[in-house]
Amino acid sequence: MEELIELLPVDSVPFADNLWVYQVFSVIFISLVLAYVGKIVLDRLEKKAHSTNNVWDDALVTAARKPLWVLIWSMGLLWAAQITAVQMDDGLASVLDKGQSVLLIILLAWFLLRLSGEVEVRIVDRRYRKKPVDLTTANAIGKLLRISVIITAGLVVLQNMGYSVSGVLAFGGVGGIAVGFAARDLLANFFGGLMVFLDRPFAVGDWVRSPEKDIEGTVEHIGWRLTRIRTFDQRPIYVPNAVFANIVIQNPSRMHHRRIFEHIGIRYDDIQQMEPIVKAVRTMIDEHEDIAQDQTKMIYFDRCAPSSVDFFIYAFTKTKVWSEFHRVKEDVLLKVLKIVDDHDAQVAFPTSTLHVPQGLRLRGDESGGEESDAPEGQRA
Incomplete structure (x- = not known):
């Protein structure tokens, strides 16, 4: 093989002393081809997935489209950058290696976040499930999964960059106590939202009201800190979740x-x-x-x-x-x-009856009678 390379007219090739340039362009070209092939494959998979009512195939294809495209191009560019860095600075190559690992973790987390969101949308849709999951339950589970993915990805990135995860967790425990005292209301609203998700006294779309507070309307959104209720005159009300732990809520929708x-x-x-x-x-x-x-x-x-x-x-x-x-x-x-x-009856309405004693005469009638009995000469 080496003899064959020696026989090639390398000297006549431009940039013969810098073959790594061709390697960089080759990597970029391969990335372009892979991105195009990946798009074609995902388009066909998506078309086939839409022909079924399965939750997971649609969610997987839709969730993977953007992360896969970014993965192909980012890995290609990083590979090309590593080839360039070897020719220039060994320290830069090690930094790019770590950056590649961090990027893979971020892309995986991005894919999982998109997947949870796509599944959450589909499990409440009657086109995919005969008995859809309650919207409030789906939102709660989706939010917990996304928080778990973000925290896990953050810890793995820190560990990959050389930080001690145990030290971070210990600092988080001590700092959590201080934050707990400083943000009592925020934590109260958070746990109030958690109780709403677990007890489910109402769900999105329910008509709720409180006899103790001036709260009545349709629930539009249940968050971790606030719940948005739209009144019947279309005014939005933002209620802190901690309030629901101390008031009586009526749910006429049920x-x-x-x-x-x-x-x-x-x-x-x-x-x-x-x-x-x-x-x-x-x-x-x-x-x-x-x-x-x-x-x-x-x-x-x-x-x-x-x-x-x-x-x-x-x-x-x-x-x-x-x-x-x-x-x-x-x-x-x-x-x-x-x-x-x-039945020849009538609906009653408020009435009052005035009983007049027999023989009662009004003063005006009495004076008028006296004038009529007087002689004409004596009339005024």
Whole structure:
């Protein structure tokens, strides 16, 4: 082989004394080819992955695309830089070796972070899972995994650069105590967020409210420090997570049914129609297709009010959707009013009766009567 190289006309080649230049350009060219081939392979894999509903193949291909492209080019450039450094400075070559190791760790961590994000998006999507994972749970697990990857990658990088990991951990333990005292509120919010993720009193998209605080709206985001709630007039509320440990939270989104509870009053003059009206309303509720028949239903004569005799309607709708509930409630009330009208009764409204004693005359009427009885000559 060496004899063959000696026979080649090396002297006629440009830069014959610096063959490492050709090596550098060869490495860059190979990197270009590998990047192009990698793109073609990933495009075909992605096309095949999209034809299935598997979570992992889509996530792996999508997560690997950018890190793989950076890996090919960065490794090629570092390799070319190492070839150049050997010709110039041995110290620079050792630095590039460490830089290559650090870069590999960073790219691996980047790939794992992207993978966790892609999987998190897909496990809550019904196209990939028949029973999707709860969004709040997926977010919590994803955040914990990403924090673990970042911390682990940071420790490995420090160890690779020659720092003592045990010393860093010891310093972190002592420093953690000082930080804990200085950032009590921040830690309280962090653990409050952790309790929200574990106990799951609400999830993203739920309608929540607190009778103790002026908090009511739809949960948009649950973070480690703050939870963002959008009120019904579209104002965002940012609630520190520590607050949820000390207040009562209602979650109407998790109710199974919505309740109809209304009083209807008729006149005292129609008291004889109370029993047939109540029976007719009871029948109507039993036959209504939007009323939950497996829940409590009560329609009874309830009280004698100052201006009416009242009966109440207590039932639950099948739907729990706010707008649909109001449609059902409107239909029920209209049918109740029709039943009242069909029984020749009337809905009562507040009235007052003034009893005037017999023979009482007003002062104006009395003076007017005296003027009419006086002779014409004596009238003013």
